[in-house]
Each structure stands twice: as C-alpha cells, then as structure tokens.
Amino acid sequence: MWQRRAKHCPLCAAALVQGALEGRARVHCSVCSFVLYENPAAASAGLVLDGERRVLLVRRAIEPFRGRWALPAGYQEIDEEPAQTAVREVREESGIEVEVLSLHDLIFVPEDLRRPANVAIYLCRPVGGRLQAGEDALEAAWFGLDALPLDLAFDNGPRILDRLRRSLP
Numbered sequence: 680m681w682q683r684r685a686k687h688c689p690l691c692a693a694a695l696v697q698g699a700l701e702g703r704a705r706v707h708c709s710v711c712s713f714v715l716y717e718n719p720a721a722a723s724a725g726l727v728l729d730g731e732r733r734v735l736l737v738r739r740a741i742e743p744f745r746g747r748w749a750l751p752a753g754y755q756e757i758d759e760e761p762a763q764t765a766v767r768e769v770r771e772e773s774g775i776e777v778e779v780l781s782l783h784d785l786i787f788v789p790e791d792l793r794r795p796a797n798v799a800i801y802l803c804r805p806v807g808g809r810l811q812a813g814e815d816a817l818e819a820a821w822f823g824l825d826a827l828p829l830d831l832a833f834d835n836g837p838r839i840l841d842r843l844r845r846s847l848p
C-alpha cells in the first residue's frame with residue numbers, strides 16, 4: 680500500500696515514522712499529531728437479475744482474479760452515493776442500465792492486497808442498455824443461477840450467489 684512508502688507528513692512535511700499507537704503499528708508524523716490511518720476502500724457491486732432469473736457477470740480484465748467471472752463492481756468516487764457507484768459500474772462494465780432495488784449485502788473483500796475494500800452489493804434489475812463488455816471487462820454475459828461459471832473470482836462470489844439462490848422462492 681502507498682501508505683507504507685510515504686516518507687513525509689502531508690500536513691507539516693516532517694518525517695513520518697512507524698510506531699505503536701492505539702495498540703497497532705501505525706505510521707505517524709514525528710513532529711505534529713498526524714496519523715496515517717489505513718482504512719479499507721469503499722466499493723459497490725451490482726447483483727443484476729433479469730426476468731428469467733439470470734445474473735449478470737463480467738470477466739475481469741484486471742487483477743486480482745484477471746480472467747475470472749465476477750459481479751460488475753468498482754470503487755466509489757468521492758462524490759457518489761454507493762448505489763450510484765453500482766449503477767455506474769454495471770453500465771461501464773457491461774453496457775446494461777439498471778435500477779437499484781435494495782441493498783443485498785455488505786462484505787469485506789481483502790483479496791486485493793493493495794486495497795482491501797468494503798463492498799456494498801446492490802440487488803438491481805435491468806431497465807435498458809445493450810450487453811457489451813466495457814474497459815474493465817473481457818466479456819459480459821447472463822448466467823442462469825443453476826449454470827454459473829466455475830471460475831468465479833473472489834471467495835465471495837459463491838457466497839453471494841448461494842445466498843441469493845436460497846433467498847429466492
């Protein structure tokens with residue numbers, strides 16, 4: 680993480696040092712009270728189901744898990760509501776326009792070691808657009824819940840989809 684390579688305090692430009700603070704090893708300023716807290720990033724994902732109970736997945740073009748299938752997802756911009764992030768990421772990665780129905784789950788995804796994230800997963804339904812893989816995706820496709828690809832990315836893929844399958848009547 681970039682925090683581990685930072686050398687200077689962003690407030691007073693003095694040297695940053697490692698030290699125990701609040702019971703954890705933290706990077707902090709050697710002069711002022713600045714502490715460089717490392718927090719998970721915020722991300723959103725779209726769990727998009729169509730009228731035939733198929734789920735929208737994208738094949739990842741980036742690490743981690745490049746080449747594996749995952750829910751369309753990405754990091755939240757500073758001026759976005761989490762639900763807007765989900766709508767935007769689904770559009771960017773798959774070409775599909777969606778409407779958010781509900782917050783399905785909030786999960787912690789530690790696999791990207793550069794940037795562990797809390798991911799808000801929104802249940803969505805398609806309202807338009809045309810299926811087409813975007814920049815962050817090699818492919819985008821609909822899958823029946825009983826015919827999911829075996830090479831899902833992240834531990835959470837199966838977990839999310841199992842839970843969804845069980846929650847449907």
Ligand SMILES: [Zn+2]
Nearest residue numbers: 688691708711
């Ligand atoms: Zn400082």
